[in-house]
Amino acid sequence: MKIFYKYIIVYLLMLIISCSGGGGSGESYYQYHTPEDIDIFLDEIKLNYPDITAIETVGYSETGRVIKALVISDNPGTLEGEPAVRLTGGIHGNEMMSVELLIRFIEYLTYGYSTSPDIKNLVDTRYICIIPVLNPDGLAVKSRYNRNGVDLNRNFNATGTSLQKETEALQNFSSSKQFCLSITYHTGAVLVNMPFDYKSKLIDGIFPVENNLINSFALTYTDATESNFLANPDVYNYIYNSNYGDYIFLNKGTINGGDWYVALGTLQDWSYLQTGCLDLTVEVAKRNPTSEAGVQQIFMYNRGSLIEYIKKADEGIYGRVTDSEGTPISNVEVTVTWDDGGETTTGDIKIKTDSNGYYNRILLAGTYNLTFSKEGYTSQTTSKTITTSERSLLNIQLVPL
Ligand SMILES: [Zn+2]
Structure with a gap:
């Protein structure tokens, strides 16, 4: 009889272990990827x-x-x-x-x-x-x-x-x-x-x-x-x-x-x-x-x-920055400014063009000033109004100094 009780206890222990390992739903323990x-x-x-x-x-x-x-x-x-x-x-x-x-x-x-x-x-x-x-x-x-x-x-x-x-x-x-x-x-x-x-x-x-x-x-x-x-x-x-x-x-x-x-x-x-x-x-x-x-x-x-x-x-503005011959210019800094209604804000957000001359700036609808600048080129500032949630295209040509 004593041996019988031992088996019962071992069985109950195994049941508890298997339940806690399976998240209580009886499934096998989830193996996360290494x-x-x-x-x-x-x-x-x-x-x-x-x-x-x-x-x-x-x-x-x-x-x-x-x-x-x-x-x-x-x-x-x-x-x-x-x-x-x-x-x-x-x-x-x-x-x-x-x-x-x-x-x-x-x-x-x-x-x-x-x-x-x-x-x-x-x-x-x-x-x-x-x-x-x-x-x-x-x-x-x-x-x-x-x-x-x-x-x-x-x-x-x-x-x-x-x-x-x-x-x-x-x-x-x-x-x-x-x-x-x-x-x-x-x-x-x-x-x-x-x-x-x-x-x-x-x-x-x-x-x-x-x-x-x-x-x-x-x-x-x-x-x-x-x-x-x-x-x-x-x-x-x-x-x-x-x-x-x-x-x-x-x-x-x-x-x-x-x-x-x-x-x-x-x-x-x-x-x-x-x-x-x-x-x-x-x-x-x-x-x-x-x-x-x-x-x-x-x-x-x-x-x-x-x-x-x-x-x-x-949503926002994208485009390509090239020279007058159409060659893309990478690492052009693109700064976006707008009238923020005098809010107390912080953070001057700048992006750059990628190795193919492309830039992407996420923006909500509104009117923005975009300044494109890179050493060796004349900086250019353009105003652009975004009226819908579609991407607005703005290609830019920079002139060497
Ligand atoms: Zn964390």
Whole structure:
């Protein structure tokens, strides 16, 4: 009889272990992709969809792991003046859901290219660059930090030896592509965090120079027609800010980063202030799901939002800067100014032309002054009114000094 009870206890223990491992739903424990799995996955995608994908090397991690990007576009090897969009996961290696979300989105776009006219149109008219994992060393050991114990999302203002290889790689890669729109995925909360992180709107009373534009793009992610972000029951409605001494309510899942908590050296602030690329920090889950169904559910809360957001990359001004003989000029600085009605704002946003002379500036409808300048050429300032949400074309010829 004693032996019989022992068997019962062992059986019950096994039952408890199997339930907790399967997220309580009886499914097998979800196996997150390792850095090596991701390399194999990207190679397979490239093999299956060679016409619309290209694998590029962003750089190398501190231990020498390669950081890869997958470009999805109709001519993935060429910058053609299409809006360049960057999607990044795994900047914190223990936030595996951010990586899985992008893996699923890659599958969705590549498979959908031949089955959905909408996806084909989106891919044909955008340059979509997906970096599933920026911190492969962290992902390998499920750590927030890189191999040197550095939080990469606080490293973007660093200089000299403090600048980590992963950070520098993304900075150089981004400069070569001149992205105009971006998202960086995280877990730990469920909300959309907008520029800036280094100052609080509420406490400092200072607004980003393009506050309306930033709000408009963030709300597109959470609340446009196809967006499903707010369907997630875990979306934050408010947070408590101890410096503010009170609760702050989110606007349909969106919040200024500095109102949540102030952070210096984030990718979001660097992208926007140094390269003119609007980057949102999207927190997709409080914690990594433990089941396949849980991972898929989080993906579905973000898939339509991502499509709507990438569609919106079409708003603004674009064009090509050439000399009088039609030769494209790269690295031309494009500064946009307008009458902001005397708001207290900060941030002088500048963009540059890419290696093919193209520029893309996301803007809301309005009248803007654009100044094009590069050493050795006479600067040129032009006024342009954008009346619809379509891209406005403005080609420029610069005259050498
Ligand atoms: Zn994170």
